[in-house]
Amino acid sequence: MEHIALYRAWRPQSFQDMVGQQHIIRTLQNAIREQRLSHAYLFSGPRGTGKTTTAKILAKAVNCEKGPGPEPCNECDACLRITSGAVMDVLEIDAASNRGVEEIRDLREKVKYAPTEVRQKVYIIDEVHMLTTEAFNALLKTLEEPPPHVMFILATTEPHRLPATVISRCQRFDFRRVSLEEQASRLKTICEQEGIDADDEAISYIAKLSDGGMRDAVSVLDQIASFTDGRVSYQQVLDMTGGIPSRRFAQLAHTILDNDVGGMLQTIEVLMQEGKSADKCMENLLYYFRDLLLIKMVPQADRLTERVLDVEEFKEMASAFSRSQLFQIIDTLNHYQTEMKYAAQPQMLFEVALLKLFNIPKEEIQSAVSASHGAASSADASEVERLKRQLSELENKLERALAGGLQGDGGHGSGDRSSASASRSSSRHAAPRVSSTAKIPSGIDRFVAERSNPEFMAVQGKWNQILQAVKDEKVTVHAWFMNGEPVSMLDDSVLVAFKNDIHRETTEKPANKQLIENVIERQIGHSCRLVTMMLKDWNEAIQGAVEPSKEPFELVPASGDDPEGKEPWVDEALQMFGEDLVVIKE
Structure with a gap:
C-alpha cells in the first residue's frame, strides 16, 4: 500500500x-x-x-x-x-x-x-x-x-x-500554539496506534521542536520513525534533528564556574565537529541561561518554560550563579548573537562571547563555585561575611564623617576648640537652628584653604571620567549629579557645589550618594566621602576668605524656642548623632 x-x-x-x-x-x-x-x-x-x-x-x-x-x-x-x-x-x-x-x-x-x-x-x-x-x-x-x-x-x-x-x-x-502536554499526549496516541516505540523524553523533545505546531510535531515523528525503524530514543532524535542536549550547555556553565578556559574551548570544538552551527549553539545557550534565571527568580518557574526536562539539575545549576551574573551573561550573549548575523567567522565570535563570560568578579565566582557543590552552609557563611564587610565599611565612613565634622569646628584655634567642647558638654540641646537654605558643610574655611591642593587638582582632572562612570552605573543619577562641580577636597572628602538646590538634594539621597562615592573610590583608588553645598554659598565663602568680615557669623537659637519642653526628640537626635551632624530646620 x-x-x-x-x-x-x-x-x-x-x-x-x-x-x-x-x-x-x-x-x-x-x-x-x-x-x-x-x-x-x-x-x-x-x-x-x-x-x-x-x-x-x-x-x-x-x-x-x-x-x-x-x-x-x-x-x-x-x-x-x-x-x-x-x-x-x-x-x-x-x-x-x-x-x-x-x-x-x-x-x-x-x-x-x-x-x-x-x-x-x-x-x-x-x-x-x-x-x-x-x-x-x-x-x-x-x-x-x-x-x-x-x-x-x-x-x-x-x-x-x-x-x-x-x-x-x-x-x-x-488559534493558539498547542501546549507541550497536549502535543505529547497526541504523539503518544499516534505512536501506540502506529506501533512506534518512543521514549517519553524523545516525545517531549519532538513536541518542543514543533514550537506549538501540531502538524510539525507529527511530521518530525514520522521522519524519525522512518530513520530509526520504529524505535525512537532521545539520542536518536538529537542526532536526526541536529539538536543539542542540555548537558552540553551545563558543561559550558561548569567551565565558567571553574574558570576552565581550556575545557570551554574543547567543548565548543566538540560541538563544531558534530556539525552544530555556532549561531544555533548561541541561541540555545541563551535559552539555557534564560531558563536558569527564571528558575532562580520565580518559584516553580519550570512550568513557564518547555525546555527544562531535568528540573532538579536546572535548580542546582541556577543556585551556582548569582542573579547579577546571569543578567551579565545574558546581556553579553545577546550582544554577540546580534554581531554573529554579520560575521564571516561566527564560530570565532561564539568563542569570544564565552571568553568574555570569564570576566566575572572573583568573589562572585567563589560564591558560585561553593554553591555549585551544594554547600548551602558555605553559601550562608559567605553571605554573612559580605554583610559584615558592608557593616564595617559603613562604620568607617561614619567615623570619618564624625572626625571631619569635629575638625571643621576646630578650625579657629585651640581656645575656640576648648570653648566649643565645654559648650557642647554643658548644653547639648542648644543646637543652632538654621533655615533650609543654610546647608553649609562644617569646616568650610578649611575647604577654602585646600581648594588648590594637588590631590584635589588630580580629582578635578579625572572629573569627566567620574561623570561618565556615574552615567554608566545609573543615567538618572548622572542627570542630577552633572549639575555640580568639584570645588575642593579635604582629607577624604570631596566638596561639590551645585547651582540648583533640587539637584543637590537629589544627589544627597542615601542610595544616590552611595553610588557616587563608590564610583569616585574606584576612580581615585581610595575611599572618599561626598560633601555638597550650594555654589553661591561657596562663592561667598571664598569672598569672605579674601575680605574677612568684621563681625563673625554666629548661629543662635531662635527666640522663644524651648527644645527641652517642646521638642524632646531634638535631644535624642543630638545624643545619638552629635550636634555636628544634626541641622534643625524651622
Missing part, C-alpha cells in the same frame, strides 16, 4: 479530535446548535495549529446529511465526499496562487449560484493575506453581504496584513 504521511493520516476529521483550541471549538459548536452561524469567519494563528482543518470540519458539520449538528457524522455521502475534496460546492482556494483581481471577480460571479450537491456553499480561502489590494477591494462587498447559501472562511498566519475593512466583516478566531 502507498504510505500516507502521518500528519495526513492523523488529520482530525471531527471537532472532538482537535488538539487544543477548545475556546474555538466550543464557540463553533454552540453556534451550529443554536443556528447562529456567521456568513464569514477569519481563522488566524501560527502554522500547524488547525486553521484549515477546523474550516473543513465546519464545512462538513453544516452540510452533514444528519445535521447540521455540532459534530459531522463522517459516514454520510456528503461528509465522505467533502473529506476527499470531491464536492464542488465546498471550494478550498489557495490565495497565494489566486491572488489577483480577476480570480476574485470570477469567484463573485459563481457565488450567486445556489449549491447543487450540498446544503450550503463554503469557500475556504487559505493564506488570504496574499491577496492584492485590488482583490481585497473586489471581495469586500460580497464578503459583507453574500447570498444566504454561502459561507466564507478565511485562514491566515499574518492577520496584520489584512485590511481592517475585511477583518471587520468577519468573526475572528485566533
Whole structure:
C-alpha cells in the first residue's frame, strides 16, 4: 500500500479530535446548535495549529446529511465526499496562487449560484493575506453581504496584513500554539496506534521542536520513525534533528564556574565537529541561561518554560550563579548573537562571547563555585561575611564623617576648640537652628584653604571620567549629579557645589550618594566621602576668605524656642548623632 504521511493520516476529521483550541471549538459548536452561524469567519494563528482543518470540519458539520449538528457524522455521502475534496460546492482556494483581481471577480460571479450537491456553499480561502489590494477591494462587498447559501472562511498566519475593512466583516478566531502536554499526549496516541516505540523524553523533545505546531510535531515523528525503524530514543532524535542536549550547555556553565578556559574551548570544538552551527549553539545557550534565571527568580518557574526536562539539575545549576551574573551573561550573549548575523567567522565570535563570560568578579565566582557543590552552609557563611564587610565599611565612613565634622569646628584655634567642647558638654540641646537654605558643610574655611591642593587638582582632572562612570552605573543619577562641580577636597572628602538646590538634594539621597562615592573610590583608588553645598554659598565663602568680615557669623537659637519642653526628640537626635551632624530646620 502507498504510505500516507502521518500528519495526513492523523488529520482530525471531527471537532472532538482537535488538539487544543477548545475556546474555538466550543464557540463553533454552540453556534451550529443554536443556528447562529456567521456568513464569514477569519481563522488566524501560527502554522500547524488547525486553521484549515477546523474550516473543513465546519464545512462538513453544516452540510452533514444528519445535521447540521455540532459534530459531522463522517459516514454520510456528503461528509465522505467533502473529506476527499470531491464536492464542488465546498471550494478550498489557495490565495497565494489566486491572488489577483480577476480570480476574485470570477469567484463573485459563481457565488450567486445556489449549491447543487450540498446544503450550503463554503469557500475556504487559505493564506488570504496574499491577496492584492485590488482583490481585497473586489471581495469586500460580497464578503459583507453574500447570498444566504454561502459561507466564507478565511485562514491566515499574518492577520496584520489584512485590511481592517475585511477583518471587520468577519468573526475572528485566533488559534493558539498547542501546549507541550497536549502535543505529547497526541504523539503518544499516534505512536501506540502506529506501533512506534518512543521514549517519553524523545516525545517531549519532538513536541518542543514543533514550537506549538501540531502538524510539525507529527511530521518530525514520522521522519524519525522512518530513520530509526520504529524505535525512537532521545539520542536518536538529537542526532536526526541536529539538536543539542542540555548537558552540553551545563558543561559550558561548569567551565565558567571553574574558570576552565581550556575545557570551554574543547567543548565548543566538540560541538563544531558534530556539525552544530555556532549561531544555533548561541541561541540555545541563551535559552539555557534564560531558563536558569527564571528558575532562580520565580518559584516553580519550570512550568513557564518547555525546555527544562531535568528540573532538579536546572535548580542546582541556577543556585551556582548569582542573579547579577546571569543578567551579565545574558546581556553579553545577546550582544554577540546580534554581531554573529554579520560575521564571516561566527564560530570565532561564539568563542569570544564565552571568553568574555570569564570576566566575572572573583568573589562572585567563589560564591558560585561553593554553591555549585551544594554547600548551602558555605553559601550562608559567605553571605554573612559580605554583610559584615558592608557593616564595617559603613562604620568607617561614619567615623570619618564624625572626625571631619569635629575638625571643621576646630578650625579657629585651640581656645575656640576648648570653648566649643565645654559648650557642647554643658548644653547639648542648644543646637543652632538654621533655615533650609543654610546647608553649609562644617569646616568650610578649611575647604577654602585646600581648594588648590594637588590631590584635589588630580580629582578635578579625572572629573569627566567620574561623570561618565556615574552615567554608566545609573543615567538618572548622572542627570542630577552633572549639575555640580568639584570645588575642593579635604582629607577624604570631596566638596561639590551645585547651582540648583533640587539637584543637590537629589544627589544627597542615601542610595544616590552611595553610588557616587563608590564610583569616585574606584576612580581615585581610595575611599572618599561626598560633601555638597550650594555654589553661591561657596562663592561667598571664598569672598569672605579674601575680605574677612568684621563681625563673625554666629548661629543662635531662635527666640522663644524651648527644645527641652517642646521638642524632646531634638535631644535624642543630638545624643545619638552629635550636634555636628544634626541641622534643625524651622
